Amino acid sequence: MKSNRLYTWTDVQNEIYMELSMGTWPDGLTEVRVFWDGLNILAKSGHEEDVVKWLDKIFGSRFKKYQDNILIILEQHKEKSRHLEVIIETEDEEDMEDDSDESYFRPLIARPIVIRPQYFRNEPPDISDVHPPIFAFHSFKGGVARTVHAMAFALLAAAESEKILLVDADMEAPGITWMLGQRKPKLDISFADMLALIHGEPEDEMDETLELIQYRVRNICLDNMFVMPAFRPSARLVSLEIRPEHLIKYSDNPYIITEMLGELGKKLEVDAVIVDLRAGFSEISAGLLLDPRVHRIFVTTLSDQSLTGTCHEIEYIGKLAGSSKGYMPKPSVILSMIPHLQDRQGWKKVDNIR
The missing domain is CATH 3.40.50.300 (P-loop containing nucleotide triphosphate hydrolases)
Structure with a gap:
């Protein structure tokens, strides 16, 4: 793949974060953690293929699947290629627990370490009748x-x-x-x-x-x-x-x-x-x-x-x-x-x- 655009693991994180903000995550995806050396995904059992198709749609030509290995291609220089390895783990829905303080949206610019679909679902309550504007x-x-x-x-x-x-x-x-x-x-x-x-x-x-x-x-x-x-x-x-x-x-x-x-x-x-x-x-x-x-x-x-x-x-x-x-x-x-x-x-x- 040839591209003049610099693309790092933080770009991957941003793509996923913005997809979440627009509500376009697949139903089976429950958690994403993006690190400098890998992309870890937790999905409901039986939804692995939906997650793979979603990644393919987001990252296009940067998405590569080689047998059991899934990679997101990052920036390249000369002959050296950098990539993120994608690891998809599954868990039965009844076994899933959500005890993270980062599960819900906080008005911060910094991305949460753990990105979950419910992150944008805690709209603040109406206080217009309680406090001055x-x-x-x-x-x-x-x-x-x-x-x-x-x-x-x-x-x-x-x-x-x-x-x-x-x-x-x-x-x-x-x-x-x-x-x-x-x-x-x-x-x-x-x-x-x-x-x-x-x-x-x-x-x-x-x-x-x-x-x-x-x-x-x-x-x-x-x-x-x-x-x-x-x-x-x-x-x-x-x-x-x-x-x-x-x-x-x-x-x-x-x-x-x-x-x-x-x-x-x-x-x-x-x-x-x-x-x-x-x-x-x-x-x-x-x-x-x-x-x-x-x-x-x-x-x-x-x-x-x-x-x-x-x-x-x-x-x-x-x-x-x-x-x-x-x-x-x-x-x-x-x-x-x-x-x-x-x-x-x-x-x-x-x-x-x-």
């Missing part, structure tokens, strides 16, 4: 005025007598935090503190922890807004010991970030929670971006890098965590810093975002 501002790249738009949205709502909780969740370049420090030198609580307090907290003590957080946040109020900085002043340049993905990965509730922010907003009696996320598609922002209950607002300019990246990002998020139910708001896009468009080419860029 959460608006998460995100951008594929920095420098597109995402933070400016998040603050403008918050200030406009506050000016119309709406009570707002504004959260700086940009843990690498916390613009709101730096601006806030000019007016409030003493900051009593931060988003980083919230993560640390919630991490490892027993469920029956979570309400008491949120009471502590909301008590501190009430001391940071500006222009009818409560503001939670990313860090306290003394901790701006230290490492982030507890990151959002730590909570998501190890909590019994994979949507803990969304629901704790919602519960905090409820305790503060605000009308909305507005969050400024870190630019780039990373685990720092994934918890909210991959929760379809969040109002996800993407900010982009018309530069090719920003616009193309935003389109790919929205498409990817749509496959993993699309707005499939009525209580799940559709994503929004803000086109920022638009120049005067004098030709049709410029307007075509605007149409592409649709």
Whole structure:
């Protein structure tokens, strides 16, 4: 087989993961584990041939079967060929057990080690009647005025007598935090503190922890807004010991970030929670971006890098965590810093975002 495309074991993992997200797994397939040196599959007894046909359909000419050996051909260099050996094991359905913490979807970018069909079947419950709405501002790249738009949205709502909780969740370049420090030198609580307090907290003590957080946040109020900085002043340049993905990965509730922010907003009696996320598609922002209950607002300019990246990002998020139910708001896009468009080419860029 000749191909100029680099193809590694992570490409195999991605192909299988996306097939799962689209619901195209064969009924007899129950588990897949992809490693650098092999592809291990667990199937129900009697469904081995269905799994083989499915692999053949996905990988096409890269799929090779030699008697009892099944291979996925990877990248090649000169005469040397690399491949993944496929091992299919079977088990009677009544003997199968599912006690893995990775059986169900978690809003993370990292792929689970064990991929199972039920991974995408735990849609989060409707919380629209319980918590105030959460608006998460995100951008594929920095420098597109995402933070400016998040603050403008918050200030406009506050000016119309709406009570707002504004959260700086940009843990690498916390613009709101730096601006806030000019007016409030003493900051009593931060988003980083919230993560640390919630991490490892027993469920029956979570309400008491949120009471502590909301008590501190009430001391940071500006222009009818409560503001939670990313860090306290003394901790701006230290490492982030507890990151959002730590909570998501190890909590019994994979949507803990969304629901704790919602519960905090409820305790503060605000009308909305507005969050400024870190630019780039990373685990720092994934918890909210991959929760379809969040109002996800993407900010982009018309530069090719920003616009193309935003389109790919929205498409990817749509496959993993699309707005499939009525209580799940559709994503929004803000086109920022638009120049005067004098030709049709410029307007075509605007149409592409649709």
